[in-house]
Structure formats: structure tokens, C-alpha cells
Amino acid sequence: MTDAVTLAAHDVRWEADGRMIIDGVTLAAEPNRILGLIGPNGSGKSSLLRLLCRLRKVASGVVTLDGADIAGLPRRDLARRLAFVEQQATTDVHLTVCDVVRLGRTPHRSAFASWNAADEQAVEAALTRVGLAERHHQPWHTLSGGERQRVHIARALAQDPRELILDEPTNHLDIRHQLSILALIRRLGLTCIVALHDLNLASLFCDRIGVLHEGRLVACGAPAKVLTPELIRRVFEVEVRICEGTGGHRHVEYVVDHQQGDSR
Amino acid sequence: MTHAAVSPNWPARIALALAALVALTLAVALAVTVGEMAIPLPVALRALGNGLFGLDLPVGAIQQGVIFDYRLSRALMAALCGGALAISGAILQALLRNPLAEPYLLGVSAGASTGAVCVMILGFGGATLGLSGGAFLGSVAALALVALLAAGAGGSSDRVILAGVAGSQLFNAATATIVTTLASAEQARGVMFWLLGNFGGVRWPDLWVATPVALIGFLICMINAKALDAFAFGVDAAASLGIAVARVRLVLLATTALLTATMVAIVGTIGFVGLVIPHAARFLVGPGHARLLPACLVIGGIFMILADILSRILVPQQILPIGIVTALFGAPAFALILYRARRSS
Numbered sequence: 001m002t003d004a005v006t007l008a009a010h011d012v013r014w015e016a017d018g019r020m021i022i023d024g025v026t027l028a029a030e031p032n033r034i035l036g037l038i039g040p041n042g043s044g045k046s047s048l049l050r051l052l053c054r055l056r057k058v059a060s061g062v063v064t065l066d067g068a069d070i071a072g073l074p075r076r077d078l079a080r081r082l083a084f085v086e087q088q089a090t091t092d093v094h095l096t097v098c099d100v101v102r103l104g105r106t107p108h109r110s111a112f113a114s115w116n117a118a119d120e121q122a123v124e125a126a127l128t129r130v131g132l133a134e135r136h137h138q139p140w141h142t143l144s145g146g147e148r149q150r151v152h153i154a155r156a157l158a159q160d161p162r163e164l165i166l167d168e169p170t171n172h173l174d175i176r177h178q179l180s181i182l183a184l185i186r187r188l189g190l191t192c193i194v195a196l197h198d199l200n201l202a203s204l205f206c207d208r209i210g211v212l213h214e215g216r217l218v219a220c221g222a223p224a225k226v227l228t229p230e231l232i233r234r235v236f237e238v239e240v241r242i243c244e245g246t247g248g249h250r251h252v253e254y255v256v257d258h259q260q261g262d263s264r
Numbered sequence: 265m266t267h268a269a270v271s272p273n274w275p276a277r278i279a280l281a282l283a284a285l286v287a288l289t290l291a292v293a294l295a296v297t298v299g300e301m302a303i304p305l306p307v308a309l310r311a312l313g314n315g316l317f318g319l320d321l322p323v324g325a326i327q328q329g330v331i332f333d334y335r336l337s338r339a340l341m342a343a344l345c346g347g348a349l350a351i352s353g354a355i356l357q358a359l360l361r362n363p364l365a366e367p368y369l370l371g372v373s374a375g376a377s378t379g380a381v382c383v384m385i386l387g388f389g390g391a392t393l394g395l396s397g398g399a400f401l402g403s404v405a406a407l408a409l410v411a412l413l414a415a416g417a418g419g420s421s422d423r424v425i426l427a428g429v430a431g432s433q434l435f436n437a438a439t440a441t442i443v444t445t446l447a448s449a450e451q452a453r454g455v456m457f458w459l460l461g462n463f464g465g466v467r468w469p470d471l472w473v474a475t476p477v478a479l480i481g482f483l484i485c486m487i488n489a490k491a492l493d494a495f496a497f498g499v500d501a502a503a504s505l506g507i508a509v510a511r512v513r514l515v516l517l518a519t520t521a522l523l524t525a526t527m528v529a530i531v532g533t534i535g536f537v538g539l540v541i542p543h544a545a546r547f548l549v550g551p552g553h554a555r556l557l558p559a560c561l562v563i564g565g566i567f568m569i570l571a572d573i574l575s576r577i578l579v580p581q582q583i584l585p586i587g588i589v590t591a592l593f594g595a596p597a598f599a600l601i602l603y604r605a606r607r608s609s
């Protein structure tokens with residue numbers, strides 16, 4: 001099989017309620033690079049990510065990790081390789097920051113194994129990396145949206161993964177925290193697949209971008225190649241101008257005719 | 265910064281386990297000595313020595329019988345039952361992510377009452393089946409129905425809860441129909457009494473069944489303690505942490521159901537314990553299941569023994585149904601815990 005390294009989807013399909021949600025998607029992550037997934041609401045980003053993590057079963061096609069079908073991997077082995085940060089995951093259980101991050105060690109511990117130095121070190125390192133080292137004992141329900149997102153990322157890091165999958169990690173964050181989360185993800189140097197809404201952030205932080213439209217991958221490649229006015233018009237139904245931003249990144253400028261209001 | 269200890273704190277753990285054991289023993293000792301027939305502690309100890317170790321110490325035959333065959337078996341059964349119900353409640357609350365989940369949610373008690381009524385009033389099974397056998401079969405029938413309903417509806421947490429509610433209503437209606445149309449007033453009273461729970465009929469053979477069931481059930485739950493923690497953020501989060509969600513859910517739902525069905529078959533339906541003790545235990549030891557489940561076992565056991573003592577001595581010449589006592593004293597105690605937790609947070 002091609003793409004024998006890291007995570008790849010080969011002609012993957014998934015349907016729900018008799019509707020095709022993911023319709024023949026083929027894409028591969030590149031090791032230690034960030035692959036961004038963009039697409040309108042309901043285009044299937046979250047669904048595709050869930051298939052890549054084997055949280056749903058593909059109807060046809062295969063998802064491979066280092067060339068092996070992930071359907072054949074024990075769940076626990078998969079969880080040591082690949083971590084997932086959900087779009088919105090919260091809990092009513094009274095957990096502290098530390099409790100949540102410790103959950104990330106679950107796949108590394110057997111049923112009766114006690115908490116050991118390696119576990120503790122992984123948790124400490126993860127919390128430090130997201131800048132929450134001083135917040136160990138803060139209760140989950142008192143955290144802000146951005147802090148929760150960072151705790152989830154720390155939990156994922158405590159899993160010690162090589163592949164990290166994130167579903168809209170910048171959701172609900174102010175611009176400073178959006179930038180800092182994405183900068184953090186870049187610094188990690190892991191193989192990342194991340195669903196994003198902001199085209200400019202995708203252009204700034206992703207090595208490659210995949211564009212989903214009605215369950216199909218309509219483009220995939222370097223931001224400069226993918227982000228064209230034609231594609232954005234076709235997929236998002238908005239008019240844009242593409243300018244050269246700082247550092248050679250593409251900058252997407254939205255064209256709004258204030259006289260006409262809605263451009264459609 | 266004070267982080268949790270890196271190395272497992274074995275001395276502290278052993279001390280805690282010993283303390284729990286001592287507390288349980290004291291509760292049992294209290295249950296054995298307190299009652300309508302006042303029996304001094306030395307006599308009680310001698311009776312225990314005779315019963316447990318086959319000694320031949322001087323004790324009156326009646327006292328020997330009351331202490332060993334009646335009160336001790338009853339106290340131990342209360343401890344097992346309280347522990348089993350509390351653990352079942354804690355697990356269902358975690359699996360279904362619902363703080364109101366309790367052991368009878370899956371139709372176990374409704375099915376048991378239908379089964380018991382079938383034996384008591386319709387005379388099914390005659391002497392071979394007995395009340396407990398009928399109740400157990402009823403529980404299993406109700407569970408099977410609820411499981412079918414839940415699986416057919418997709419198996420998500422809220423569907424399981426709804427299926428449990430529907431199944432319980434159906435079996436409760438069946439019980440009510442049989443009682444109202446066929447039972448004499450005397451029989452109806454008997455059914456009512458049974459439904460509210462009663463340790464009066466407990467004898468040693470019941471313990472030979474309940475003890476292994478409770479211990480094996482507890483062990484299975486402990487093996488899955490870490491997996492239960494991972495359910496905090498839902499099934500997808502648990503799965504992405506490497507938990508075999510479907511298998512863990514099936515094993516734990518079946519285990520709690522059988523634990524509960526066994527207890528209900530022997531002592532009837534005792535409310536409150538399975539719902540509230542897990543919350544009380546969480547306030548004391550936190551949400552981690554490796555500590556929560558043993559805490560539930562001990563607290564539930566002690567609570568039930570104390571409730572049983574109260575049920576025997578509260579109204580002279582009469583035994584209150586245990587289910588009334590657990591709620592009557594448990595509710596204010598829990599209100600106090602809630603109040604203190606609010607102030608401390």
C-alpha cells in the first residue's frame with residue numbers, strides 16, 4: 001500500500017441515516033507536518049476525523065497507520081500512537097486539571113498498575129507544554145473555554161502520541177489564544193491533522209490543506225496552491241481576493257459589497 | 265506545589281484498608297449486640313466463638329441462635345447488600361454519565377417484584393422455586409427486555425435509561441395488576457412489606473450465594489476501574505483513550521445487573537443506598553474509581569448495617585421496612601454532606 005508511513009485514508013466512505021457523509025476520501029498525513037482540513041459546516045470534517053481515529057467504522061475503504069489497516073489494531077495500541085482532541089468534550093464529573101491530563105496515561109497502564117514516575121513525568125511535561133503547569137488542582141468546571149482546550153491538548157500529549165488529531169481546537173478562543181494554540185501545535189512537531197474554520201489561520205499554520213465539500217475531498221496541497229478564489233467561491237460560496245501576506249503566506253481577504261449586503 | 269505522590273503510597277493504603285475493616289467489624293459487632301433481646305457483649309463474643317470456630321463456650325441455646333444464626337448472618341448480609349448496591353450505583357452513574365442513575369434503573373427491582381408476586385400469589389413454581397428464585401427470574405426477564413429495548417434503540421446512554429424506565433413501568437404495572445385483582449388483603453400487605461426490603465428472612469445459606477457473587481462482582485468492577493475513569497468525557501473520548509467501549513459497557517452492565525438482582529432476590533428492594541452512597545463516597549475520596557469503588561463497598565456496607573439496626577429498634581415490637589429507614593436517615597445525612605460540600609468548594 002502507498003503511504004506506508006503514518007496515517008492515511010484510502011477511498012474511505014461512511015454513511016449515516018442512509019446518507020453518504022464521507023464519499024470516497026483519499027488523503028495521507030505527512031510525518032511531522034500539519035495537515036489542515038477546511039470546509040463548510042456539515043462538509044464532513046468531524047466525521048472524517050472520527051474515521052481516522054476509528055471512532056466510527058468505515059463503510060468501505062481503509063484507514064492505515066504505517067501501512068497497516070487500523071481496523072486490525074487493538075484499541076489500546078492505537079491509543080498509544082494516536083491521540084484525538086474532540087470538537088467539544090466536557091464532563092459533569094468533578095475532575096481537576098491534573099485528573100483530566102492523567103486520563104491520557106490510560107492506554108499506557110494495565111488494570112492494576114499503579115501510578116509511576118514515567119506517568120507523572122508525562123503529565124508534568126504535557127502541562128508545562130500547554131502552559132498550565134501552575135493549574136494542577138483547578139477544577140475542570142471553573143476553567144475558561146480556552147483553558148479547557150489546552151487541558152484537552154495536554155491530555156492528548158500525555159498519551160505520548162506520534163499522531164495528533166484535533167477537531168477545531170481554536171473554537172471559542174480569542175485571537176491571541178487561537179494563535180497560541182496553533183503555534184503550540186506547530187512547536188510539538190508531531191504528525192497533525194487539524195480541522196479549522198479560519199482560512200487565514202489554516203494558511204499560516206498548515207503545511208498542507210485539504211478541502212472537504214459535501215463529503216468529498218475537492219483539493220489537497222500547499223496552502224498557496226489550494227487557496228484560490230475559484231475554489232473558495234465553489235466550496236464556501238463567498239467572494240475573496242488572495243493577497244501575498246507576510247512571510248510568503250497567502251492571505252484571504254473577504255469581498256463584501258455593503259450596498260448589496262448578502263453577496264448571493 | 266503539592267502534587268499527588270508519585271510512588272503508590274502503600275503504608276497509607278494499608279492503613280486505610282485496615283481502618284475500613286475495623287469500622288466494618290465494629291458495625292457488625294454493634295448489630296450483633298443491639299436488639300430486642302439485650303445480650304451482653306461477652307455472651308455475644310462467646311456465641312461468635314462457638315459459631316465461627318466450633319468452640320464450646322457456655323452460652324444459652326436461644327442466645328446462641330439469636331446471635332449466630334439470626335443477627336450475625338443478617339448483619340453480614342446487610343453489609344454485602346449495601347456494598348453491592350453502592351458499587352452498582354457508582355458504576356451506572358459513570359457508564360451512563362447520569363448522576364441520577366441507580367441500580368434499579370435497568371428494571372431489576374420491577375422484574376423482581378413481578379417474579380415474587382407470581383410465586384406468592386399465583387403460586388408459580390411451588391416450593392421448589394421459592395420467593396427468591398421467583399424474584400431472581402423476574403429480574404432476569406426484566407433485564408433481558410430492557411437490554412433488547414436499549415439495543416434496538418441504538419444503545420446510547422439516554423436510550424438505555426429510557427428503556428429501563430419503560431421496562432420498569434411495564435413490570436410494575438404487571439405486579440400491580442396481579443396484586444389488585446388476585447391478592448387478598450393479607451397477601452397485598454405481605455407483598456408491600458417484601459417490596460420495601462427486609463433482612464428478617466436472611467439465613468446462612470443466603471450468604472453462601474451472596475458472598476461469592478458480591479466478591480466476584482467487586483473484582484470485575486475493580487479490573488475495570490481505570491476504564492470507568494475514561495468515560496468521564498463520553499464514549500468517544502473513552503474509545504480514543506484505548507478503552508474497548510462496547511465490551512467494557514456490556515461486562516459492567518451485566519455485572520451490576522446480576523449483583524443487584526441477587527441482592528433483590530434475597531432481601532427485596534432497598535432504595536436510596538445505590539443512588540446516594542456513591543455521591544457521598546465521591547465527596548470523601550474523589551471521582552477516581554480505583555478508590556471510589558472500595559469506598560462504596562465499605563460505606564454502603566456500614567450504612568446498611570446501621571440502617572438495619574435502626575429498623576429493628578426504632579419501633580418497639582415491630583420491624584420497620586429497611587427501605588424506609590435508609591431514606592429516612594440517609595436523606596438528611598446526604599443533605600448535610602451536600603451543604604458542607606457547597607461551603608468548602
Ligand SMILES: Nc1ncnc2c1ncn2[C@@H]1O[C@H](COP(=O)(O)OP(=O)(O)OP(=O)(O)O)[C@@H](O)[C@H]1O
Nearest residue numbers: 016017021039040041042043044045046047048087
Ligand atoms: N451520526 C450521524 N447521523 C446522521 N447524520 C450525521 C451523523 N454524524 C454526522 N452527520 C451529518 O454529517 C454531516 C457532516 O457532519 P460533520 O460533523 O462531520 O461536519 P463538520 O464538517 O465537522 O461540520 P462543522 O464545521 O459544523 O463542525 C452533517 O450534515 C451531519 O448532519
Ligand SMILES: [Mg+2]
Nearest residue numbers: 045046087167
Ligand atoms: Mg465538526
